[in-house]
Amino acid sequence: MNKSVFFGALAGAALAGGVASAATLDDVKARGKLNCGVTTGVPGFAEPDANGVWQGFDVAVCRAVAAAVLSDPTAVEFVPTTGKTRFTALASGEIDMLARNTTWTFSRDVDLKFEFTGVNYYDGQGFMTPADLGVTSAKDLDGATVCIQTGTTTELNLADFFRSNNISYEPVPIETGAEAVQQYNAGACDVYTTDASALAAQRANFEDPSAHVIMPEIISKEPLGPLVRHGDNEWADIVRWTLNALITAEELGVTSVNLSEMGGGTNNPEINRLLGTEGDLGAMLGLDKEWAKRAIGVAGNYGEIFEKNIGESTPIGLARGLNAQWTDGGLIYSPPFR
Amino acid sequence: MTSIADHTVTRSKSSFKLSMLLNDTRYRSFTFQFIALIAIIAFMAFVGGNLVRNLAEAGLNISFQFLKDPAGYDINQKLIEYNSQMSHGRAALVGLLNTLIVAFLACITATVFGVVAGVLRLSNNWLVSKIMSFYVEIFRNVPVLIWILIIFSVMINALPAPRDFRGDEASASMVLFDTIAITNRGVFVPSPEFTNSLSVAEQDVAEDGSIVPAKGWQDFALIFGVLFLSWIAAKLIGSWATRTQEATGSRPTTWYILLAVWVVPLVAVLAFLGLTWDVPALKGFNFQGGLQLRGSLIALWFALAIYTGAFIAENVRAGILAISKGQTEAAAALGLRPRRIMGLVILPQALRVIIPPLISQYLNITKNSSLAIAVGYMDVTGTLGGITLLQTGRAIETILLLMLFYLTVSLLISALMNVFNNRMKLTER
Numbered sequence: 134m135n136k137s138v139f140f141g142a143l144a145g146a147a148l149a150g151g152v153a154s155a156a157t158l159d160d161v162k163a164r165g166k167l168n169c170g171v172t173t174g175v176p177g178f179a180e181p182d183a184n185g186v187w188q189g190f191d192v193a194v195c196r197a198v199a200a201a202v203l204s205d206p207t208a209v210e211f212v213p214t215t216g217k218t219r220f221t222a223l224a225s226g227e228i229d230m231l232a233r234n235t236t237w238t239f240s241r242d243v244d245l246k247f248e249f250t251g252v253n254y255y256d257g258q259g260f261m262t263p264a265d266l267g268v269t270s271a272k273d274l275d276g277a278t279v280c281i282q283t284g285t286t287t288e289l290n291l292a293d294f295f296r297s298n299n300i301s302y303e304p305v306p307i308e309t310g311a312e313a314v315q316q317y318n319a320g321a322c323d324v325y326t327t328d329a330s331a332l333a334a335q336r337a338n339f340e341d342p343s344a345h346v347i348m349p350e351i352i353s354k355e356p357l358g359p360l361v362r363h364g365d366n367e368w369a370d371i372v373r374w375t376l377n378a379l380i381t382a383e384e385l386g387v388t389s390v391n392l393s394e395m396g397g398g399t400n401n402p403e404i405n406r407l408l409g410t411e412g413d414l415g416a417m418l419g420l421d422k423e424w425a426k427r428a429i430g431v432a433g434n435y436g437e438i439f440e441k442n443i444g445e446s447t448p449i450g451l452a453r454g455l456n457a458q459w460t461d462g463g464l465i466y467s468p469p470f471r
Numbered sequence: 472m473t474s475i476a477d478h479t480v481t482r483s484k485s486s487f488k489l490s491m492l493l494n495d496t497r498y499r500s501f502t503f504q505f506i507a508l509i510a511i512i513a514f515m516a517f518v519g520g521n522l523v524r525n526l527a528e529a530g531l532n533i534s535f536q537f538l539k540d541p542a543g544y545d546i547n548q549k550l551i552e553y554n555s556q557m558s559h560g561r562a563a564l565v566g567l568l569n570t571l572i573v574a575f576l577a578c579i580t581a582t583v584f585g586v587v588a589g590v591l592r593l594s595n596n597w598l599v600s601k602i603m604s605f606y607v608e609i610f611r612n613v614p615v616l617i618w619i620l621i622i623f624s625v626m627i628n629a630l631p632a633p634r635d636f637r638g639d640e641a642s643a644s645m646v647l648f649d650t651i652a653i654t655n656r657g658v659f660v661p662s663p664e665f666t667n668s669l670s671v672a673e674q675d676v677a678e679d680g681s682i683v684p685a686k687g688w689q690d691f692a693l694i695f696g697v698l699f700l701s702w703i704a705a706k707l708i709g710s711w712a713t714r715t716q717e718a719t720g721s722r723p724t725t726w727y728i729l730l731a732v733w734v735v736p737l738v739a740v741l742a743f744l745g746l747t748w749d750v751p752a753l754k755g756f757n758f759q760g761g762l763q764l765r766g767s768l769i770a771l772w773f774a775l776a777i778y779t780g781a782f783i784a785e786n787v788r789a790g791i792l793a794i795s796k797g798q799t800e801a802a803a804a805l806g807l808r809p810r811r812i813m814g815l816v817i818l819p820q821a822l823r824v825i826i827p828p829l830i831s832q833y834l835n836i837t838k839n840s841s842l843a844i845a846v847g848y849m850d851v852t853g854t855l856g857g858i859t860l861l862q863t864g865r866a867i868e869t870i871l872l873l874m875l876f877y878l879t880v881s882l883l884i885s886a887l888m889n890v891f892n893n894r895m896k897l898t899e900r
């Protein structure tokens with residue numbers, strides 16, 4: 134899969150007279166569909182439901198962009214990617230954007246030449262073990278067998294953590310999250326490590342979630358967010374400001390419930406600019422006036438999306454924590470709409 | 472004879488016309504080959520030029536500098552010293568050795584499976600031959616990736632986890648006098664250690680005053696050296712016995728000399744080194760000590776062997792059927808028993824038919840071993856072509872290196888097998 138993508142890209146690069154020009158927006162409009170890369174399945178973040186419709190926190194970003202650009206939140210082709218295939222898929226143009234709990238790092242931004250358009254979840258790497266092993270701290274994991282997904286930042290943090298604490302481990306590299314969970318549940322590894330949010334999400338799907346504990350240590354910073362290719366700034370702006378629109382909507386109290394009412398005009402100029410009743414921010418993006426209104430209309434604002442998919446009322450039960458609005462002591466902060 | 476040749480040459484030289492390039496059958500094929508060659512070169516140049524230009528435009532320059540950078544990731548199975556601070560190049564080397572290990576093991580095992588199944592498929596026993604046809608058909612006709620996954624998931628789910636060995640009412644226990652642990656993380660077997668190891672200048676002493684055994688390549692080199700000398704001695708004794716037999720007509724009894732030649736030096740060297748066994752024991756999360764054959768290695772090895780064995784079985788069968796029945800009858804008339812007929816008369820001749828396709832099967836095993844990542848076995852595709860590629864983004868460089876590697880290994884295997892084939896070939900007189 135990975136290699137075929139690579140050779141496809143290579144052949145494409147070799148045969149095309151010049152690199153496909155940068156106008157992703159035109160491509161998406163002409164296609165009438167947004168190709169959005171997601172995971173192969175992490176509950177709450179991106180997973181097809183019983184009817185085969187993709188649902189989740191990352192999926193919501195794809196749908197919001199599709200609504201803003203194509204006026205249709207269902208005009209999305211979800212492309213499942215693994216830790217290994219995601220970057221080739223994006224670089225080769227197979228997908229227009231990647232919304233797959235991907236960590237924003239220096240080398241991915243600078244060396245791999247991607248453009249992170251913001252952070253939709255501030256995360257960190259954690260460890261999960263079966264409760265009956267009686268481990269209470271990650272520092273007690275000397276000699277443990279650890280399941281990891283290859284091609285992730287997880288793999289590198291893990292090596293650093295064990296090395297700096299002078300303890301040993303046996304890595305078991307695995308391609309997809311589902312296989313990792315399978316091996317972990319069969320006892321082929323003692324520990325499963327990945328982003329803490331994904332641990333909580335996977336655990337929610339276990340037969341008996343309470344039989345597994347997540348260690349208190351968070352060993353890394355994992356700012357997760359959507360990304361696009363370097364070099365198409367117009368397209369990057371659209372994805373960035375769609376995410377910002379969802380965040381700003383929460384900050385300003387625009388919800389799926391009051392959206393149509395507020396869309397008629399309010400006495401808060403920033404809400405008016407956001408929803409297109411004042412000024413024309415949409416035109417600057419190459420979109421129409423109501424782009425942000427449609428994006429928010431899909432599933433509500435950032436907070437609503439969070440609560441519905443991964444919040445405390447769901448089986449995944451993540452608290453807002455770092456992901457609360459800056460006004461509530463969190464890190465979620467959008468630049469102003471003006 | 473010579474005059475006719477001279478005549479042709481002079482005539483064609485004297486009357487060569489450009490149109491003959493197309494009209495004359497002597498030249499036409501050359502013309503077309505030449506045109507095809509030019510076209511291929513032009514196409515390659517076009518593709519290559521575009522590739523380089525487009526890559527440069529995308530800001531991707533080809534550079535192998537990353538091989539020197541620290542890899543940053545760990546590898547579970549390593550034959551040579553490796554840690555995450557070492558370079559990507561070193562990680563590639565570790566993966567490369569892992570590829571060679573699994574390919575080597577699988578080639579040998581596949582040959583054993585193949586020869587047994589191929590011979591037995593021709594058995595007169597209806598049940599045996601049907602079982603073998605069943606084996607061949609079922610394994611040959613399902614993709615090897617599926618077999619790898621099936622075998623691996625059966626291992627993971629059917630075998631006990633190390634924690635099942637713990638406690639008083641453990642649900643699993645070690646086998647063979649508590650020396651071997653079969654778990655879903657792999658099989659732990661005892662490994663030899665030496666109290667007088669050559670690998671350390673001075674042996675460590677534990678707190679309770681006992682000597683801590685060690686092991687190193689020097690110890691094994693010594694043992695293999697002794698075995699090699701024994702082998703030479705055994706050969707010399709064998710040829711002495713043959714000479715005596717030819718001179719006197721009766722072969723001297725040599726089995727007890729041979730036994731001594733093999734056993735005495737070996738026992739002596741093991742006693743000198745102070746052989747003990749490092750028996751695996753459950754410590755902490757996992758079994759510690761001994762040698763761990765990881766589940767990923769076993770699954771990949773076994774799947775490749777059993778899958779390719781089915782193909783080899785067919786080659787073996789074809790080789791045997793190619794030997795005329797008269798040979799069997801003649802050997803039987805000389806009074807040879809069926810097993811000796813197979814071993815002394817049929818198989819040696821059949822080898823000539825079997826070896827060439829066997830080479831392709833060995834190449835297939837080596838290349839199919841790149842499916843290793845499916846079970847998390849860290850072969851060269853998993854390290855260089857997997858993690859390194861992803862962490863550095865150097866897709867083109869790593870894939871080029873991989874291609875170069877597989878090409879080299881395949882050519883080496885072919886070369887070795889061709890040498891073997893030439894030795895087996897019918898010497899024509």
Ligand SMILES: N[C@@H](CCC(=O)N[C@@H](CS)C(=O)NCC(=O)O)C(=O)O
Nearest residue numbers: 172173174235236285286309310331
């Ligand atoms: N944030 C890390 C790790 C991302 C990652 O691979 N997360 C796992 C968590 S389970 C995942 O999404 N797995 C699902 C899949 O393989 O499709 C990175 O960007 O490298």
